[in-house]
Amino acid sequence: ATGPWDYDAVTSALNDSPFVRACRGQDVPHTPVWFMRQAGRSLPEYRKIREGIGMLESCRRPDLVTEITLQPVRRHNVDAAILFSDIVVPIAAAGVDLDIVAGTGPVVAEPIRTAADLERLRPITGEEVAFVGAAVRQLAGELGKTPLIGFAGAPFTLASYLIEGGPSRTYTRTKAMMYAEPALWHALLTRLSGITLAFLRTQIEAGVSAIQLFDSWAGALSETDYREFVLPHSAAVLGGLADAGIPRIHFGVGTAVLLGAMGEAGADVVGVDWRTPLDRATTLIGPAHAVQGNLDPAVLFAGREVVEREARRVLEQGRAAPGHVFNLGHGVLPETDPDALTRLVEFVHVTSQR
Ligand code: CP3
Numbered sequence: 001a002t003g004p005w006d007y008d009a010v011t012s013a014l015n016d017s018p019f020v021r022a023c024r025g026q027d028v029p030h031t032p033v034w035f036m037r038q039a040g041r042s043l044p045e046y047r048k049i050r051e052g053i054g055m056l057e058s059c060r061r062p063d064l065v066t067e068i069t070l071q072p073v074r075r076h077n078v079d080a081a082i083l084f085s086d087i088v089v090p091i092a093a094a095g096v097d098l099d100i101v102a103g104t105g106p107v108v109a110e111p112i113r114t115a116a117d118l119e120r121l122r123p124i125t126g127e128e129v130a131f132v133g134a135a136v137r138q139l140a141g142e143l144g145k146t147p148l149i150g151f152a153g154a155p156f157t158l159a160s161y162l163i164e165g166g167p168s169r170t171y172t173r174t175k176a177m178m179y180a181e182p183a184l185w186h187a188l189l190t191r192l193s194g195i196t197l198a199f200l201r202t203q204i205e206a207g208v209s210a211i212q213l214f215d216s217w218a219g220a221l222s223e224t225d226y227r228e229f230v231l232p233h234s235a236a237v238l239g240g241l242a243d244a245g246i247p248r249i250h251f252g253v254g255t256a257v258l259l260g261a262m263g264e265a266g267a268d269v270v271g272v273d274w275r276t277p278l279d280r281a282t283t284l285i286g287p288a289h290a291v292q293g294n295l296d297p298a299v300l301f302a303g304r305e306v307v308e309r310e311a312r313r314v315l316e317q318g319r320a321a322p323g324h325v326f327n328l329g330h331g332v333l334p335e336t337d338p339d340a341l342t343r344l345v346e347f348v349h350v351t352s353q354r
Helices: 007-015 018-023 044-049 055-059 062-076 089-093 127-143 155-164 172-180 182-206 223-240 256-264 278-285 297-301 304-318 338-351
Strands: 098-101 105-108 148-153 210-214 248-251 269-271 290-295 324-328
Touching: 018 210, 018 324, 044 062, 055 062, 055 089, 055 098, 062 127, 062 338, 089 127, 089 155, 089 182, 105 155, 127 148, 127 182, 148 182, 155 172, 155 182, 155 223, 172 182, 182 210, 182 223, 210 223, 223 248, 223 256, 256 269, 256 278, 278 290, 278 304, 290 297, 290 304, 297 304, 297 338, 304 324, 304 338
Parallel strands: 148 210, 210 248, 248 269, 269 290, 290 324
Antiparallel strands: 098 105
16 A cells, blocks of 8 residues: 555556446446536536636646536546546647637637648647646545546547637538648648647546547548548547557547447447437447447436436447447536436436346
């Protein structure tokens, strides 16, 4: 034992946690569950602690990151914590002037659209996001046997914010660059994959037990374009982390036609939104990958009976995969009743008991 923690015992407990075991396709005592955006506006204690503090600033304060990350773990009894941060944190650290506007999302002051603009996105070593490492170390101590998931945005989703200047429905400028200037496109995504790798390595060195690569908006692409313009860059990130030996989760929204390719990008677990049943997803992804998902976040507004019926269906369909991590099909909606989430965790644990 070293200090207050027996680090070897904690590491082996984390390796043996239901969450990590399910990611690896190993047998579990119950299906593990966590929620994308479990830390956030659905929790009154989150709204209170964030009062008067900007989103990016709160991501840079390890004490605040630690407290906000722990809030849903205390409340819901989820099987994993997810680091409180944002996909644009490493982009800001790379020199891009941006803000996260409440109710809108990331807004980039001067979008990146030319080779000259690319100079404003500097490579990072990881030191620029040292505050994230500090938060992860603090959290690893506080969480004990509960795994902490680190994360980053995938190159395509990050590029979409940089090129559009903010959220988009059509990704017109993003796709225009992809089709019309493939050399610039690949240079931008290569730089983003390097930044993403540095951000994730900082989290891994500080002690996260798994990582999730969010390619939230990849579903805007055809499979052909995804394979040519996106997959090699996501594969560089996921492949670059293979030696860490921790589970890698890859998630996007509206990705039914991309699920096979997303598995090929090098993830251990493929996240699935609510549109594709998990048994069908498993057929598309193949037996080498666990799946994560996929209750429709809107179901939580339909009352307890419907939540339980739909959760039972998700659990049944998830049995087709070698491993299943229960989650929503996308993030918790801000208006969600937190008690409905707590009850859902309890229901998943009891219903999936082996
Ligand atoms: O609990 C968790 O899941 C961890 C925290 C987390 C946040 N952002 C906190 C956050 C995670 C994993 C993210 C990732 C993220 N950020 C993604 C990928 C996940 C996804 O939803 O597909 C994307 C696309 C972003 C970009 C972004 N940041 C958006 C679209 C928004 C929402 C804007 C809004 O106000 O509706 C943000 C801001 C943001 N990130 C909030 C939180 C809790 C809300 C800000 C606030 O509370 O004021």
